[in-house]
Amino acid sequence: xxxxxxxxxxxxxxxxxxxxxxxxxxPPAIARLKAVLDGMKPPDVGLDENEENEExxxxxxxLGPSKRRKLSRNTAASDLFPPQPFRYPPDITxxxxxxxDSFSMGIFCLPKSAVIPLHNHFGMTVLSxxxxxxxxxxxxxxYDQHQxxxxxxxGMRLAKLKVDTVYNASSGSSVLYPTKGGNIHSFxxxxxxxxxxxxxxxxxxxxxxxxxxxxxxxxxxxxKEYKDDNEYEDCV
Numbered sequence: 287x288x289x290x291x292x293x294x295x296x297x298x299x300x301x302x303x304x305x306x307x308x309x310x311x312x313p314p315a316i317a318r319l320k321a322v323l324d325g326m327k328p329p330d331v332g333l334d335e336n337e338e339n340e341e342x343x344x345x346x347x348x349l350g351p352s353k354r355r356k357l358s359r360n361t362a363a364s365d366l367f368p369p370q371p372f373r374y375p376p377d378i379t380x381x382x383x384x385x386x387d388s389f390s391m392g393i394f395c396l397p398k399s400a401v402i403p404l405h406n407h408f409g410m411t412v413l414s415x416x417x418x419x420x421x422x423x424x425x426x427x428x429y430d431q432h433q434x435x436x437x438x439x440x441g442m443r444l445a446k447l448k449v450d451t452v453y454n455a456s457s458g459s460s461v462l463y464p465t466k467g468g469n470i471h472s473f474x475x476x477x478x479x480x481x482x483x484x485x486x487x488x489x490x491x492x493x494x495x496x497x498x499x500x501x502x503x504x505x506x507x508x509x510k511e512y513k514d515d516n517e518y519e520d521c522v
Contacts, residue, residue, distance in 0.1 A: 292330035296322050304388040308487040310411050323415040323459035333480055390488035396475040404472040405494040411486050415459040419479025425449035425468025442500055
């Protein structure tokens with residue numbers, strides 16, 4: 287029996303569960319995909335398990351330099367929100383694995399202290415797995431998915447803090463959905479690290495929207511407890 291690589295298994299299950307219409311897969315399908323991601327290791331995608339070694343050899347993964355691209359300054363932020371100042375250092379690298387109409391797979395490689403600022407995955411289901419190193423994740427969902435605040439609040443909306451934690455290689459894969467699970471999030475690399483992302487559907491124009499946090503906005507929502515489910519509120 288032919289041995290199937292981890293990347294091939296990941297690709298095959300993504301092909302089965304994701305559709306061109308961007309429908310959210312049922313929980314059993316998500317669980318199957320999470321199980322595959324949870325077993326992924328750096329060597330499965332051509333990375334070194336030692337992050338110090340990987341920093342030195344990052345341009346030599348199995349995909350080759352032609353499949354890698356440096357991230358550039360965003361110019362397509364939402365008209366309704368002031369963009370977060372873009373803080374990608376020049377050596378954050380995105381390793382492209384696959385993209386089709388249904389999903390995309392790729393790896394973000396971040397040096398220590400690098401920040402991917404607060405951004406969204408509008409209409410997407412996203413699964414992520416830290417392959418090596420550790421990163422701090424802040425993630426929010428909109429308090430009300432449908433209501434916009436008046437114009438005198440400059441387009442700000444109330445958001446709930448969903449995640450404020452550190453992920454590392456021993457952490458399980460995370461999943462976020464179009465309206466829950468922390469669809470708006472930021473990453474801060476505590477060490478050099480790499481995170482494998484599966485997005486469905488992929489970005490239509492290649493760029494997310496970026497956001498700024500305004501806890502003292504006059505909406506009186508600075509870390510105010512949300513009584514119904516013991517979560518917290520902030521203004522994004």
